[in-house]
Amino acid sequence: MKVFGIGLNKTGTTTLGQSLEILGFENHVSCNGRLVKALTKNDYSSIYETAEINNNFEDWPWPLVYKKMYKKYPDAKFVLTVRESPEIWYNSLCKHAERTGPKKIRKRIYGYYMPHYRKREHISFYERHNQAVVDFFAQNAPENLIVVCWEKGQNWKELCNLLNKPVPEVEFPFLNKATDKTNEVKKAKVIHNSIKRLVFSDRGAIEKLSLRFLSR
Template identity: 35%
Template sequence: MRRRRDKVFGIGFHKTATSSLKRALRQLGYRVTGPNHNHDQDIAWTFLDHARALSTRYDAFQDNPWPLVFREMDDMWPEAKFILTVRDPEGWIASQLRYFGEESTPMRELIYGPGRGSPLGNEAHYIATMQRHEAAVRAHFADRPGKLLVLDIVGGAGWDPLCAFLGVPVPRHTFPHANKAASRGDGWLVRLKRKVR
């Protein structure tokens, strides 16, 4: 019989090693979902209900829409743990530009504002939005030690802090690193595959 696990929500913004976190959690035995690509133009009205429903079906969550609903998930799942993946702002925005280019999506417009679904030309705004999110997350969990792990995977953090936080043994194999230095071309290929699904 499968051991019950508390929910784990990855609530760092996209391109903060969320795919690496997903691989790591899967290797630890979690059922992981995300990112959940919703290109519905009415996403602002639907994403919260979608997230609530999806949260009942998996153990762990990462990438969009989870950074937008961390307060609601904290209320809904009081025993859950939260992981804020972070990285240096300059490296983060460079990764955004390489991966997304000029592509705009309803989800990024929801995060960054109308007309700002592409990072190109919106670099300072993207960084400021990410920094506000990180500050809000830290403030929300400030008086509850053990609920939040801030994890800089790009900066070298790996199994030790993650496994200590989750209370699980450290695997013997190397921590997974996904999408390392993905190029703009790689980003276009991923987006093309997404559109033909």
């Protein structure tokens, strides 16, 4: 069985990947910039090759290719991780960007190197993605999808019910909590000026790429 995490980044994808490893899905693939780059060129060969030899997927590019993965693996299970609110997700996205700085992968997916000052665009992307996922599986295979929010206390029970696995006798691995990274926020001061430059130089960027992915 294959399990695809198809929530956007900063929705608890790392937690999902680790919990699936504990449940025995040890061939784990997380964020892969090379695959995202291939996707922007409509090259799916490396994505299919990666999917074929693994069974635990989360982060990019998997939220962008869930329809193709369902078509290829109709018995696979899909987990849509979400946050308590779009605003919480957006704030987490901004904090993560402050720690890591401008990234090409962010530009390829969201249309901008940094999310700052682009709240409306990013929240729109988040909401449209989540709704598109729910609608797609409601029409095709509702039993193959669960929507989970770790912040609401959902964990082993929901995941194990989906996968028909017994609940393990270990603590659920909540990872990448913001409180564990407060010291890293200091890095934001170092990259503040570069953020502003990139954000405002990006004023003319459009969301064609985002819309194209969401329509697949």
